[in-house]
Amino acid sequence: MNLFAYDFMQRALIAAVLVGLIAPLIGVFLVQRRLSLLGDGMGHVALTGVGLAFLLGTAPVPTAMITAVIGAFLIEFIRYRSRTAGDVALALLFYGGIAGGVLFASLAPGKAASSLNAYLFGSLTTVAGADLVALVALCVAVLIVLAVFGRELFAVSLDPEIAQVQGIKVRAMSTLMAVLAAVVVVVGMRVVGLLLVSAIMIVPVAAAQQITRSFISTATLAVALGVFASVAGLTTSFYVEVPPGPTIVLVALGTFAFLALLAVPIRKRRRVLT
Amino acid sequence: MSVIDVERACVEFDGDHVLENIDLRIEAGEFVALLGPNGSGKSTLVRAILGLQPLEHGRVRLFDEPLGRFSDWSRIALVPQRLPGTNSIPVSVWETVISGRITPRARFRRVGKEAKATAQLALTEVGLWPRRHDRLDTLSGGQQRRVLIARALATSADLLVLDEPTAGIDAENLTHLVNLLGELHKQGVTVLVVTHELTDIEHLVTRAIVLGEDRTGTIRYDGPPPVPASFADAVHHHDDHPHDQNTAPTGLTPR
Numbered sequence: 028m029n030l031f032a033y034d035f036m037q038r039a040l041i042a043a044v045l046v047g048l049i050a051p052l053i054g055v056f057l058v059q060r061r062l063s064l065l066g067d068g069m070g071h072v073a074l075t076g077v078g079l080a081f082l083l084g085t086a087p088v089p090t091a092m093i094t095a096v097i098g099a100f101l102i103e104f105i106r107y108r109s110r111t112a113g114d115v116a117l118a119l120l121f122y123g124g125i126a127g128g129v130l131f132a133s134l135a136p137g138k139a140a141s142s143l144n145a146y147l148f149g150s151l152t153t154v155a156g157a158d159l160v161a162l163v164a165l166c167v168a169v170l171i172v173l174a175v176f177g178r179e180l181f182a183v184s185l186d187p188e189i190a191q192v193q194g195i196k197v198r199a200m201s202t203l204m205a206v207l208a209a210v211v212v213v214v215g216m217r218v219v220g221l222l223l224v225s226a227i228m229i230v231p232v233a234a235a236q237q238i239t240r241s242f243i244s245t246a247t248l249a250v251a252l253g254v255f256a257s258v259a260g261l262t263t264s265f266y267v268e269v270p271p272g273p274t275i276v277l278v279a280l281g282t283f284a285f286l287a288l289l290a291v292p293i294r295k296r297r298r299v300l301t
Numbered sequence: 302m303s304v305i306d307v308e309r310a311c312v313e314f315d316g317d318h319v320l321e322n323i324d325l326r327i328e329a330g331e332f333v334a335l336l337g338p339n340g341s342g343k344s345t346l347v348r349a350i351l352g353l354q355p356l357e358h359g360r361v362r363l364f365d366e367p368l369g370r371f372s373d374w375s376r377i378a379l380v381p382q383r384l385p386g387t388n389s390i391p392v393s394v395w396e397t398v399i400s401g402r403i404t405p406r407a408r409f410r411r412v413g414k415e416a417k418a419t420a421q422l423a424l425t426e427v428g429l430w431p432r433r434h435d436r437l438d439t440l441s442g443g444q445q446r447r448v449l450i451a452r453a454l455a456t457s458a459d460l461l462v463l464d465e466p467t468a469g470i471d472a473e474n475l476t477h478l479v480n481l482l483g484e485l486h487k488q489g490v491t492v493l494v495v496t497h498e499l500t501d502i503e504h505l506v507t508r509a510i511v512l513g514e515d516r517t518g519t520i521r522y523d524g525p526p527p528v529p530a531s532f533a534d535a536v537h538h539h540d541d542h543p544h545d546q547n548t549a550p551t552g553l554t555p556r
Contacts, residue, residue: 059390175408182403185392189381192351193456194374194404232390240436241393 030265038154039218039261045166046215046227047257051249052173053207054228059184066225068117069212071124072098074221077146078131088161091216095209103202149220149272151265162214169210180204220272227253234283237290252282302329302365304460304491305350310359312345319345320518332492332505337512343495344464375404378453382464384445385437394448395433398424401452423454426481442469464495475501
């Protein structure tokens with residue numbers, strides 16, 4: 028059984044590689060700013076977009092995209108306005124997102140509610156040809172934005188106050204960060220699913236930083252691990268006939284466990300050397 | 302030309318006056334020490350000057366431009382009091398130093414040879430060039446502070462603001478650091494140092510400003526060092542080597 032023989036598998040594989048590539052690139056900034064759960068929240072909000080798409084009969088990818096970007100602005104607004112109750116306010120938004128998604132999907136005609144599962148945990152068969160064009164375009168856009176603003180995002184994630192004294196617009200960069208996370212969520216929605224997509228942003232980064240010493244090497248290794256986990260997880264899901272989201276995330280967690288074990292003797296040796 | 306111009310600046314935290322009607326003008330080429338006991342508002346004043354702390358009343362001008370319209374931030378470098386601590390993501394010493402050169406103006410340009418050379422020089426000056434590939438958070442507190450100082454030096458700014466730059470730095474590196482600040486001042490850099498410890502830099506300081514304790518947030522003394530004995534409570538001296546103002550400054554003691 029050759030998995031490349033199927034058109035849907037080819038499309039799913041391309042989508043998986045795209046997610047594995049850009050998700051850790053955004054995740055490395057989120058982890059540095061201690062916003063690991065931001066992607067999770069964005070996934071919940073995007074679910075409302077998917078539910079709305081079912082209800083209104085629009086295409087899920089653009090609808091989810093618009094909803095997630097609105098969510099990104101809202102989250103940054105809440106984070107900025109209410110420093111103390113920030114995490115509670117975010118939690119409210121997250122619960123609202125998932126409740127809205129399920130509600131809208133249930134109200135939609137036909138079997139929309141049951142196909143919501145494919146968006147929650149990913150699916151091999153849902154990546155349509157038109158989707159693929161949109162996904163490639165979104166990934167290219169993310170890469171261009173990172174090429175232009177990546178250094179400023181790095182400075183903000185190191186120390187927002189120093190960044191401000193360097194003349195960097197910290198609030199604009201934080202909002203940009205949230206919007207980029209929203210884009211990654213939508214790109215990963217089809218293959219990994221909205222409930223697990225933030226894992227592919229965070230887990231490869233957590234794995235890479237076990238053995239790296241710099242930001243750039245962490246980002247590079249995280250991308251390699253992200254692509255590996257996506258492709259290996261997708262392939263496994265094809266043969267075992269389970270949704271791809273869980274297998275991709277479990278492979279990523281496997282790389283984390285492996286590198287965490289590997290890091291113990293490396294750290295010991297470094298301590299002896301310095 | 303005034304580098305910093307503060308007029309009637311007031312800052313309140315929950316109704317408490319942290320700064321009250323501060324008037325302060327710092328000219329290009331000055332070496333200013335901002336002194337005062339804990340809680341006297343030193344750091345708050347610096348943060349207000351840099352636009353990190355909103356003012357209740359009053360206004361701030363930087364390089365003769367209102368703070369709100371000031372945009373030439375590459376002329377200012379800040380060494381914060383707070384150390385980076387443990388980063389979530391590994392960040393190397395080199396990446397930290399070169400991050401001082403990141404500005405919106407260089408958005409579409411690559412990091413040039415000149416920037417890298419400046420950063421290398423700065424890191425060499427603080428004696429940590431051999432540690433450039435190491436994770437910042439594997440360095441000691443004093444070493445991390447030297448890295449932050451190198452980041453500020455790498456910017457080639459005209460105004461250097463340092464908040465407690467000598468904290469945690471060992472005697473040998475302290476001498477070197479003090480000489481380095483003197484060298485920069487000689488080259489025309491305006492220096493503003495927030496400190497508890499005037500002894501080490503007193504010979505460089507052209508003007509000492511003491512923020513008060515009895516009436517929090519006001520200027521008690523503003524003039525050349527030494528600070529009069531009546532304000533001595535605001536200036537902490539080394540216990541291990543009592544400082545006599547008539548002897549040679551300790552910072553220049555030859556090794």
